[in-house]
Amino acid sequence: MLEMEMNLEEDLGIDTIKQVEIFSKVRWEFSIPKIENLAIADYPTIALVVDFVKENSSKAPAEKETPIGVYSVKPVETELPGISSDFKVRIAGTPFFHIPENHIDDSSSTALLFVNDGWEGVKKAFSTCKELDKSVKDLVIVVKGDEYQKGVCGAMGLGKSLAREPRFNSCRSVSVESGVSQEIIMPAITWVGGPNELYLTKKGAYQKATYPQLFLDSTVKKENITYVVTGSTGGLMSAIMPNTAKIMGGKYILLGRKDAPPMELMDAMKLPGxxxxxRKAELSDVKSLKEVLGDIEGRTVLIHGAGIDISESFERKTLETFEKVTSVKVEALRNLLDSLPDDTDVVVFSSVAGRFGNRGQADYSAGNEEAVSIARNHAKINNTRYLGLHWSAWSGAGMAEKEGIKEMLELAGVDFIPLDTGGDIFNSLLASDYTGEFVIAGSMGPLTDGFCHVEKLDTTCSLPWFDKGTLSFKKREFAYLVPGDSPVLKDHSLDNRGILPGVVGLRLMSEGLICDSLERVNFSAPFVIDPRENLRIITHLNGEEMSLFEEGGAGYFTSNLGKSGHDTINVEISKGNTLTKEEVYEKYFHGPLFRVIERVESIQKDRARAICAVNNLKEAPVSDVFNPMLVESGLQVAGLIEMQNATTTPLPAQMDRVISSPCQGRVEVTAIRCKDDLKKFDVTGLFEGKVVLTIKGLQFASYKKRAEKSDIEKYASVKDNISSKEKKSKKELPPKAHDSSSNGEKAQQTNDLPSPVHESSLFDESSQNKNDLPLP
Structure with missing residues (x-):
C-alpha cells in the first residue's frame, strides 16, 4: 500500500530518469508552467510531489495546445472473409453483376443498392434511400467503377454518412472496378460488420487508411504563381488568405458572388510582392466563368474553398437541399477546371465529414468526396498536383462556429483546430511538393469508427535488438542504444568488431516515415562497434534531409526523403559464371542473418543475376518504404561484380535512389554497371513478376578510405546543431552503458573507435583478414 512518506527511489524503485518523466507528465496534467532550475532531488517523496503540485498549480496555468495532427490517406490491402451463406438482401437500383438467387430475399431487412450512373447516379441513390421501406435497417451501397470515375467517391461519401444516421443500423459502401470477379465481389458484399468503405479491384480489396504524417517544414520559394481562390468572402478563407499571401507572394484572384469586394480582406492583402x-463570379455558370478567368495564364493554383453546409437529419433532407449543398463542391469545381489552364494545380478544402462521414451531413460528405475525386482525376490526366485537405472543425472561423454545431462536436470529443495552427499547416502543405489526400485534425471522437485510422505512431524501435529513446518527437530526433553483442552485429563483423550494416542504419533513419523513396544516400563513415561496448547513435530529420551519426565517434550516414517510383532495368544476361551460396559466402564475411543470396545464376564483368531469399527484419509499424534485407540483397549482388576488379575491400558509399517494397520469398535480383558512369551500378529486384527493388547509382568506395575532411566538418556541424537539445533531453535517452559496478557508478568505457579529428584509417592492413570483402 502506498504511503505519503515513501521515497520514490529507495522505496518504490523509481530512478532519476523515470522521476523526470513523471514530473513532466505531472506538469502537463496540472497545467504547471516550466520552472527554471527545478531540482528533482528536492522532491524525493510522494508527499513532497503532492506539495509541489499544490504550490504551483495555483499559478497562472500554462495554456495547453490542442495536438493537431496531419494524416496521410493511403490505400491498405484488406483480406476478404469467406462468403456468408446466410446473407440475404433485397435489391434496389439496377444490378451490374449477378447476385445468386440464394442471397435474394425481398423481405430482408438489408438492402443492396446499386449505383452505376456517375454523379447523377449518386443523386438517384440519395432519393432511393429516402424511399426505402422502413423495415430496411441495414444498407450496402455498391458503386460501379474505381475512385477516378465520376460518382464513385460521391456515392461512397453518401454511404459513409448514412452509416452515422439513426435511420440505419449500418451502411457499408463498396466500389467495384470493371472486370472484378464474383470470387472477390461476393465475400465483400456479404461481409457483415465489414469496414464502412471498401474498394474492389481485379487483384483484391483495399481500404483507405489514415496514417500520421511526420510533418516536414517546407522551404518556400516565392514564384510567379496565380492563385484562384473560391469562397474568399467566407469566414475561413478570408481569415487565412492574408497570411498565405504574405508567405507565398504571387497574384491572387479572389472570387465571390457579391458585387462589392470584401474591403477588409482586400486591405489585408495589400502586401509587398x-x-x-x-472578381465577381457565378460558379454555376461555366460560360460567364470562362469570361471572368479567360485572361489567366502561366502557373496557376486553384484553391477551392467555397462550400455550404445545411446540417439536418437524413430523414428531413430533400433532394433540393442535396443538390444545393453538393453543387458548390462538384459542379462548381468542374466549371472552374473547364475555365482554367489544363496544367492548373488544385487544392480542395474538404472535411473530415467527407473522409469519415458524419450524421446530418450526407450531402456535404458526398460533395466533398466527389470534389477530391475530381481533383485527383484532373491531376492524373494532366500530370499536375492536387491536395485534398480533409479538415476537422476550425475554431475562430468556419462552419463549425455556427450555433449548436460547435457544442455538438465538443460533446463528441472532436478537437478544434486553432486558426493560426490550421493556417500554418495549410501554408506548409501549399509550399511543399506533396500531392494526395491529407486529414488535418486532433482527436476526432467517434468519427473514425469503422475505418482504418492510426492515431499515433509507435515510437518503439522496429528492430528488436536496439533500445530507443526520444530527443524530440516533433522534430524527429531519436537516439538508439546499440549493444555491441547484438545478433545483427555478430553476423556483420570483422576481427570481432561489429559493423553497423548500412541497410540497418537507413532503416533506423526512415522508421515511421511515409515517403516513396530514399534519395542521395551517403554512407560517409561506417559505425564500428566493439562487442564489449554499447554504441549510441542519433537520427535527425531536418526538412527532408535525414542523418544518422555516432555520439563521440566517426560513424555518419545521410539520406533524403524522395517521391520517386520503381524503375525496371531491362538487362540481357548471357550465360556466365555461377556461384553457389557456399561459394558466395566464402567471399563475403556475413553471418546467417545476412546470407540472403541463394545462388548466383550468372556473373560477368559488368552484370550479375542472383536468386535471393528475403525474410524481412521486423517491419516498422507504419512505413514499408525501406525493406532492409531486400536492399541488402541488391548491395551484395552488385558487390560481387565490384570485387572482381577491387584491390581493396569495397564498401557501399552512396546511392542516388533506393526504393523497396514489402515481400518475403525468393527475389530475382539483377545488377549492372552503368555505361555512363562505370563507378556506379543500377539494381532491380523482381518478386512474382513485380518490381520490388530499385537502386540507382550505387557506388562503392575502398574499405580503407580515410574519413574525408568535408565529411568530418558536416558531421560536426549536424552534431553541434542538436547538442544543446540533446543535453537538455538526456533524461529521455537510453543509458550509455549498463551499470556494472558495485557502488552504483557507471562502468568506465574504453573508446578505441577511430577519431574523425585525426582522420585515422578505419583498419590497419594487418587487421584485414580478407582483401576481397565488400561490406554492404
Whole structure:
C-alpha cells in the first residue's frame, strides 16, 4: 500500500530518469508552467510531489495546445472473409453483376443498392434511400467503377454518412472496378460488420487508411504563381488568405458572388510582392466563368474553398437541399477546371465529414468526396498536383462556429483546430511538393469508427535488438542504444568488431516515415562497434534531409526523403559464371542473418543475376518504404561484380535512389554497371513478376578510405546543431552503458573507435583478414 512518506527511489524503485518523466507528465496534467532550475532531488517523496503540485498549480496555468495532427490517406490491402451463406438482401437500383438467387430475399431487412450512373447516379441513390421501406435497417451501397470515375467517391461519401444516421443500423459502401470477379465481389458484399468503405479491384480489396504524417517544414520559394481562390468572402478563407499571401507572394484572384469586394480582406492583402484582385463570379455558370478567368495564364493554383453546409437529419433532407449543398463542391469545381489552364494545380478544402462521414451531413460528405475525386482525376490526366485537405472543425472561423454545431462536436470529443495552427499547416502543405489526400485534425471522437485510422505512431524501435529513446518527437530526433553483442552485429563483423550494416542504419533513419523513396544516400563513415561496448547513435530529420551519426565517434550516414517510383532495368544476361551460396559466402564475411543470396545464376564483368531469399527484419509499424534485407540483397549482388576488379575491400558509399517494397520469398535480383558512369551500378529486384527493388547509382568506395575532411566538418556541424537539445533531453535517452559496478557508478568505457579529428584509417592492413570483402 502506498504511503505519503515513501521515497520514490529507495522505496518504490523509481530512478532519476523515470522521476523526470513523471514530473513532466505531472506538469502537463496540472497545467504547471516550466520552472527554471527545478531540482528533482528536492522532491524525493510522494508527499513532497503532492506539495509541489499544490504550490504551483495555483499559478497562472500554462495554456495547453490542442495536438493537431496531419494524416496521410493511403490505400491498405484488406483480406476478404469467406462468403456468408446466410446473407440475404433485397435489391434496389439496377444490378451490374449477378447476385445468386440464394442471397435474394425481398423481405430482408438489408438492402443492396446499386449505383452505376456517375454523379447523377449518386443523386438517384440519395432519393432511393429516402424511399426505402422502413423495415430496411441495414444498407450496402455498391458503386460501379474505381475512385477516378465520376460518382464513385460521391456515392461512397453518401454511404459513409448514412452509416452515422439513426435511420440505419449500418451502411457499408463498396466500389467495384470493371472486370472484378464474383470470387472477390461476393465475400465483400456479404461481409457483415465489414469496414464502412471498401474498394474492389481485379487483384483484391483495399481500404483507405489514415496514417500520421511526420510533418516536414517546407522551404518556400516565392514564384510567379496565380492563385484562384473560391469562397474568399467566407469566414475561413478570408481569415487565412492574408497570411498565405504574405508567405507565398504571387497574384491572387479572389472570387465571390457579391458585387462589392470584401474591403477588409482586400486591405489585408495589400502586401509587398502581392497582387490581389476581386472578381465577381457565378460558379454555376461555366460560360460567364470562362469570361471572368479567360485572361489567366502561366502557373496557376486553384484553391477551392467555397462550400455550404445545411446540417439536418437524413430523414428531413430533400433532394433540393442535396443538390444545393453538393453543387458548390462538384459542379462548381468542374466549371472552374473547364475555365482554367489544363496544367492548373488544385487544392480542395474538404472535411473530415467527407473522409469519415458524419450524421446530418450526407450531402456535404458526398460533395466533398466527389470534389477530391475530381481533383485527383484532373491531376492524373494532366500530370499536375492536387491536395485534398480533409479538415476537422476550425475554431475562430468556419462552419463549425455556427450555433449548436460547435457544442455538438465538443460533446463528441472532436478537437478544434486553432486558426493560426490550421493556417500554418495549410501554408506548409501549399509550399511543399506533396500531392494526395491529407486529414488535418486532433482527436476526432467517434468519427473514425469503422475505418482504418492510426492515431499515433509507435515510437518503439522496429528492430528488436536496439533500445530507443526520444530527443524530440516533433522534430524527429531519436537516439538508439546499440549493444555491441547484438545478433545483427555478430553476423556483420570483422576481427570481432561489429559493423553497423548500412541497410540497418537507413532503416533506423526512415522508421515511421511515409515517403516513396530514399534519395542521395551517403554512407560517409561506417559505425564500428566493439562487442564489449554499447554504441549510441542519433537520427535527425531536418526538412527532408535525414542523418544518422555516432555520439563521440566517426560513424555518419545521410539520406533524403524522395517521391520517386520503381524503375525496371531491362538487362540481357548471357550465360556466365555461377556461384553457389557456399561459394558466395566464402567471399563475403556475413553471418546467417545476412546470407540472403541463394545462388548466383550468372556473373560477368559488368552484370550479375542472383536468386535471393528475403525474410524481412521486423517491419516498422507504419512505413514499408525501406525493406532492409531486400536492399541488402541488391548491395551484395552488385558487390560481387565490384570485387572482381577491387584491390581493396569495397564498401557501399552512396546511392542516388533506393526504393523497396514489402515481400518475403525468393527475389530475382539483377545488377549492372552503368555505361555512363562505370563507378556506379543500377539494381532491380523482381518478386512474382513485380518490381520490388530499385537502386540507382550505387557506388562503392575502398574499405580503407580515410574519413574525408568535408565529411568530418558536416558531421560536426549536424552534431553541434542538436547538442544543446540533446543535453537538455538526456533524461529521455537510453543509458550509455549498463551499470556494472558495485557502488552504483557507471562502468568506465574504453573508446578505441577511430577519431574523425585525426582522420585515422578505419583498419590497419594487418587487421584485414580478407582483401576481397565488400561490406554492404
Amino acid at each position: 502581392v497582387e490581389a484582385q476581386y
